[in-house]
Amino acid sequence: MSKRDNLSEIIKFAGTYISVCIGSGFATGQEIMQFFSAHGLISILSSIICMVLLSYCGARLLDIGKSKNLKSNNSIFTYLCGNSIGKFLKLFMPIFLLSSFIVMISGAGAAINQYYGISKTLGSLILVILSLGSILLGMNKIIAILGNIGPVIIIISLGIGMITIVRNYESFCCINEIISNLNMTKAVNSWWLTGIIYSGLNIIIVTPFLVGVGSTAKSRKNCVLGGILGGVIFMTAAIVLNLGIMSDIENMYITEIPTLYMADKIGPIVGIIFSMLLIAGIYTTAVPLLWSVCSSFAKEKTKKFTQIAIMSSIIGFLGGRLNFALLVNFIYPISGVLGIVIMIGIFVRGLETYIEIVSKKLIKKYN
Numbered sequence: 001m002s003k004r005d006n007l008s009e010i011i012k013f014a015g016t017y018i019s020v021c022i023g024s025g026f027a028t029g030q031e032i033m034q035f036f037s038a039h040g041l042i043s044i045l046s047s048i049i050c051m052v053l054l055s056y057c058g059a060r061l062l063d064i065g066k067s068k069n070l071k072s073n074n075s076i077f078t079y080l081c082g083n084s085i086g087k088f089l090k091l092f093m094p095i096f097l098l099s100s101f102i103v104m105i106s107g108a109g110a111a112i113n114q115y116y117g118i119s120k121t122l123g124s125l126i127l128v129i130l131s132l133g134s135i136l137l138g139m140n141k142i143i144a145i146l147g148n149i150g151p152v153i154i155i156i157s158l159g160i161g162m163i164t165i166v167r168n169y170e171s172f173c174c175i176n177e178i179i180s181n182l183n184m185t186k187a188v189n190s191w192w193l194t195g196i197i198y199s200g201l202n203i204i205i206v207t208p209f210l211v212g213v214g215s216t217a218k219s220r221k222n223c224v225l226g227g228i229l230g231g232v233i234f235m236t237a238a239i240v241l242n243l244g245i246m247s248d249i250e251n252m253y254i255t256e257i258p259t260l261y262m263a264d265k266i267g268p269i270v271g272i273i274f275s276m277l278l279i280a281g282i283y284t285t286a287v288p289l290l291w292s293v294c295s296s297f298a299k300e301k302t303k304k305f306t307q308i309a310i311m312s313s314i315i316g317f318l319g320g321r322l323n324f325a326l327l328v329n330f331i332y333p334i335s336g337v338l339g340i341v342i343m344i345g346i347f348v349r350g351l352e353t354y355i356e357i358v359s360k361k362l363i364k365k366y367n
Helices: 003-028 031-034 037-067 072-117 120-137 139-180 191-214 220-247 258-266 266-294 303-319 326-364
Strands: none
Touching: 003 031, 003 037, 003 139, 003 220, 003 258, 003 266, 031 120, 031 191, 031 220, 031 258, 037 072, 037 139, 037 191, 037 220, 037 326, 072 120, 072 266, 072 303, 072 326, 120 139, 120 258, 120 266, 120 303, 139 191, 139 220, 139 258, 139 266, 191 266, 191 326, 220 258, 258 266, 258 303, 266 303
16 A cells, blocks of 8 residues: 555544544533543643543544454454453444434434424434435445534534634633632542543443454554544643633533534634534444444444344434433443453453564564
């Protein structure tokens, strides 16, 4: 491959990784506010912890997809966690991922209803049809689509965050005091633990999908660089949004969608554009979730894959009629715990691989 082709693949992988992580929570700013902003300026350190974890785990998952030639993407769980825990995760994860897909469908319906006045049912149906159509196109097409959408959302989020910071920078001199006097909801009470939990929430969703993405790579180096770049850019955007939210926290903490509030303050046209990007952010997570469910049971572009995709989409649409907040309260606690289990598996396997490489070098040197 030429340097240009390698660079293109690295950027494409990074963009895809970013797209899967964005989801409704990041795009609305609620995740950022509850996980980071509520802790004050120390949350910058939380974000850096998260950046390191997401960069390493993303690189490893893409690399495993390229190098290990697993029987199915769902086999990643037995590879990382051993037979006992791995087999449980293999059975449980499709159910969990389908539940997460339902959350995205419900969230899209609620968002489209709130922004545009379209019924929740029709809004949910639109996302179901778009998601189903996307996964039937195949992995390479999905990577192309998501690799383009994610960076656009990140760039606009960075712009909105930086403008908000410039307009309200004076508030940073006493931001910790302001936050301590507000009744803010914290997703996690400990500032350092929040970086680990937030990483887990993202890793649980991206794991089988990134393994599938890695299997399409031309080289392992591209996988590693794509994962690192994706983690760094995603969390850089999170840090900027976090600072933007904190700069006007007295007004922001009572809003349902902090990012849309920031966009509207810049101008109504910016608000309209960002509302569209919020829906796109939900779509970029819904597609990998649906693909991961289907790929757990069949290879893409087979009759069985299509049948499972249609059946899962119908379940997603029917389940999406449930209350969004209720679904989130059920799914998120499970996500954090399972995500940490998978991250431990990634680190243990990474350490084993490193020891193996060093041992081979030493044996070669002294023989």
